[in-house]
Amino acid sequence: MRLSLVALVVPDYDVAIAFYCGALGFALLEDTQISPTKRWVRVAPRDKAGRPGETGFLLARADSEAQAAAIGNQTGGRVSFFITSDDFAADYARLCANGVRFAEEPRHESYGTVAVFTDPFGNRFDLIQLSKQPLG
Numbered sequence: 001m002r003l004s005l006v007a008l009v010v011p012d013y014d015v016a017i018a019f020y021c022g023a024l025g026f027a028l029l030e031d032t033q034i035s036p037t038k039r040w041v042r043v044a045p046r047d048k049a050g051r052p053g054e055t056g057f058l059l060a061r062a063d064s065e066a067q068a069a070a071i072g073n074q075t076g077g078r079v080s081f082f083i084t085s086d087d088f089a090a091d092y093a094r095l096c097a098n099g100v101r102f103a104e105e106p107r108h109e110s111y112g113t114v115a116v117f118t119d120p121f122g123n124r125f126d127l128i129q130l131s132k133q134p135l136g
Contacts (some may be wrong), residue, residue, distance in 0.1 A: 005042065005058045006081075009067050010121055011076060013039050017061045019120050023098040024083075027052035037063070046082060072122025078118060079124040088113045088129035095127065100129075 010016040013031075020026045020043045029042040029052055044056030062068040074080060085091040092106060092115060103124070106115040112130040119125070 002058055003055050008057045008060050008123065009062050009071050011062060011068065011071055012059050013059060015120060017041065020057065020059070020093045024054070024095065024098050029056060037061075040065065041074055044115075048086065072119075074123065077124070079126050081123065082126045082128055085129045088127065091126060095096055 009018075017028060017031070021028045024047070026043040026045050026118060029044055030040060031042075032040040034040055038061070041059040042056050043059060044052040044054075046052055059068075062071055088106065092102075095117065098103065100117050103116045106113055110131070112128055114126050114128040115124050117127060
């Protein structure tokens, strides 16, 4: 078994695609119209060679008040997602140039170099380059 998709509730498909595929550089794996109001939209980060990774997001447009209320706070304000980098400095510079808003300056921790950023909807991410030491 493997984890293939994580649902991410968003207010608008096209705004989410623009951020994840434009600003972050993810691959758009699928954008299929299911009904007049629903699409199946999958995106995934790319590796160094530009290939999409195995795990990605299913961008799910909120279709109820309860879902809309959870946008950007799906984990109660904690960092929800972790994007691992092999070249933190280059990826940080590229994301900044693409308009990604970081909530803090990069910092060095015992486990690696990390900085928190948010998507346009308030979801929090770590951009992280792990040190060679295993965690724990």
